[in-house]
Amino acid sequence: MLFNVIGTTGTAVLGYGEDLIFESTTLDITVTQGSAIVTIENPNVTGPTGPQGDIGPTGPTGDAGPTGSIGPTGDAGPSGPTGDAGPAGPTGPDGLQAYGGLYSNSNQSIVISAGGTQGVALDQAMVSTDVTLGTNSIEINVAGNYRVEVYILLQASALFFNVTAGAQINGAFSQPSLTTTFALTTNYEFVSLSGIVTLAANDEVTLALSSPDGGTVLLGPGMNANLSVIRLSV
Structure with missing residues (x-):
């Protein structure tokens, strides 16, 4: 053994x-x-865990991720300071350069012969600039486009007859917009006309009545006739 x-x-x-x-x-x-x-x-038996090793070096930076969605709009910031004043604009057109008028506030009796013409007396003056206010007439000093206005309150003394009323330029009813024809009766008729016409220097504007029949026209009471001009442009 x-x-x-x-x-x-x-x-x-x-x-x-x-x-x-x-x-x-x-x-x-x-x-x-x-x-x-x-x-x-025994390969199945694990020994005790050893001490933790040192941290390894940082690896390379990875690729950038996709862009995220847009966030909500933030609050508006405060208003900035006021900017400098801009340059002055071009000069505008001149204001009213010429104007004036005449009127009547006295009772009148105007006799018109058949086929004749009679002027209306205008004994009161309005304020005026660069026009000449004459006896029952307005004389233009500066040529241009003018607004002409006519007002008249009248009646026939008896029966009725045809009357043409309006503004005359240099003694003629030459502007249709400033002339009207109608049958005048014993009831008061109110006539108001206005138009824009081209007037030359020294043109004379008057208020007149004419009739193919003839007759007597009464004006009044109060302010019964008015004629005025206003220059609008050259």
Whole structure:
């Protein structure tokens, strides 16, 4: 007998020249030549965790991610300072450059012969600029386009007859917009005319009545006749 082999489940006697064989289905068995060293390890048993190693270097920066959605609009900021004043604009057109008028507030009786013409007396003057207010007439000093206005309150003294009333320019009813013809009766008739006409320097504007039939015209009471001109442009 060389030696006894004793296990947990039995014993055996090993003689000289006999082999000692180790077998296991769960253990790693390593035999080292020279000293009959047998190492038996259990590969399923994990040893204690070693100390944590040092932190490795930072890796390279990754690609940029996609752009996120637009956030809500923020509050409006405060108003900025007022900017400098801009350059002055071009000069506008002149205002009223010439105007004036005459009127009557006295009762009048005007006799018109058949086919004749009679002027209306205008003994009261309005304020005026750059026109000449004469006896029952307005003389133009500066040529241009003028607005001419006529007002007259009249009646026939008896029966009725045809009358043409309006503004004359240089003694003639030359502007249709400033002339009207109608049958005058004993009831008061109110005539109001206005028009824009071109007048030359020294033109004379008057208020007149004419009739193919002839008759007597009464004006009044109160302000019964008015003639005015206003220059609008050159």
